[in-house]
Amino acid sequence: MRASRLVSILMLLQTRGRMTAQALAETLEVSVRTVYRDMESLSAAGIPLFGEAGHDGGYQLLDGYRTRLTGLTVAEAESLFLTGLPTAAADLGLGAVVTAAQLKLMASLPAELRDRAGRISERFHLDAPSWYRDADHTPHLTAVADAVWNQLTVRMRYLRWAEPHEVTRTVDPYGLVLKAGHWYLLARSAGQFRAYRISRLLALDVLTERFDRIEGFDLGSYWQTYLERFDTRRHQGQATLRLSPNALKRLPHIMEPAITQAASRTATEPDPDGWTRVTIPIESIDQAIPELLKLGADAEILAPQELRERITQTLDTMILIYQRRQRPT
Template sequence: MRATRLVSLLLLLQSRDRMTARELADALKVSVRTIYRDVDSLGAAGVPVYGEPGHEGGYRLLDGYRTRLTGLTAAEAEALFLTGLPAAAAQLGLAAETTTAQLKLMAALPAELRERAGRVADRFHLDLPPWYLGAERTPHLAPIAAATWDQHALRIRYLRWAEPHEITRTVHPHGLVLKAGNWYLVARGDGRFRTYRVSRILDVDVLPQAFDRAEGFDLAAHWADYLAHFDQRRHRETAVLRLSRRGLERLPRLLEPAVVAARKTTSGPDAAGWTEVEIPIESVEAAVPELLKFGGDVEVVAPEALRAEVITALKAMNRTYGG
């Protein structure tokens, strides 16, 4: 375990010009004291690693030093080819670079690992868009990605749900996220971070001025926090339903996981097998088509506005079918 950590520490220093003991400890999930001991061990083994004091200091390798680690394990070689997203790379304008990098990696691998890595690419394929939905059109993704990488400001014209629907903003792009086949831009503007669905960006201009990234910004942590609060922001209302036994069984299949996880049983089952539950909803309008999926296995108890809308929809369907 320690040998693996020493190799990881060495590769971190090789890939980054300079890292503090705290940064190394956080990356390797150990204590700063452990990093001090590991650096001493590397030095004793002849690795030219040295520390620089001060605010801008940290550990670094002697200029020009490169490890002579020439081998990957079989599992590591296979994993490298599972991380490739050719479709995503193509959307970002990096298809040629991705192909070239994979070819170079394959050429550098020993024959036995080359065969195993190639076997993974032959047997596993990642198709990101969900069933029955095609990939969204993102004609502006490549320039947005370039600006994100080069830290250039963007002026975007964006179509949103709230009024006014079409807005223009100047933002500092901090990251791109691919979620369920859809691209999202995380950008800072007016002192706060917002998330923009790239397919809803109508026009984009890459501005000449560069910007400094927000200190300490972590894209993965930001996205995790955004998702954790997304359903709370979206589901602002609640509905009380009566569900039959079959309706209760179908609940996980017919409603989204966040709603199912947040449901609360308020009473039942009664003698007829009906159970009363409370669920979060986005709005009355959004809830009606979701509840109609249950057919006769659901009754809306509250709010009255939702009950009235469901009754109106059922009456309209009854007229359509000649009832």
């Protein structure tokens, strides 16, 4: 365990440069005292590193020192071929690069690890798009990726849901996210971050102007925060329902997690008929109608009254359509 930690310290200093004992301790999930002891061991082994005290201090390797030690375990070698996303890489125009990198990695691994890693790539495949949906058409994705990588501002014409539907914006592209088969650009403009679906880009110009990224910006953390805020923004209303036991069982399979969680959180004790009253978030009346119709006769809308009336009107219209079909010609 300690030998593995020493290798990890070397890899961290080699890839990140100067790091404080506190930062190393947090990354490796050990105490600062343990880091101090490990540094003494590395120095005693002849590793050319030095430390500086003070607020801007830390440990670092001497300039030019590179270790060839990878420290790959069997599990780590196997996992390397699970971290690659061949389809995503191809979308970004990096398919050939990824293939070449994997071939070089395979050639450098010992025979046993090469065999184990090869089996992973042969037996696991990632298919990002959800069922019954094709991946987006994204002709501008490669250009956007290049702008993200080189920190180049872009001017784009974008098709959005709100009016005016077509807008032109100049943004700083910070990162790309692949979610459920759809590519999104997270970009900053006028001090605010917004997400743009790449398939809705109508035109794109990569400008020569470079931008400076916010120091310490974490794409993964910001994306998670964005999703939470997005749910809060779009769920502007609530609906109160009576659900049968069957509806409660089906809810996680046909509704999104936010609705299922709200139903579980607000569920009352079953009434004499075994039905339960719940309160769930909705985006709008129009959006809620087709979603709640999925529950069929296993749900009754109690509030708001407008939603209840609209559901009733929809059902009455459906009954008339089917009754007309049943009349003899």
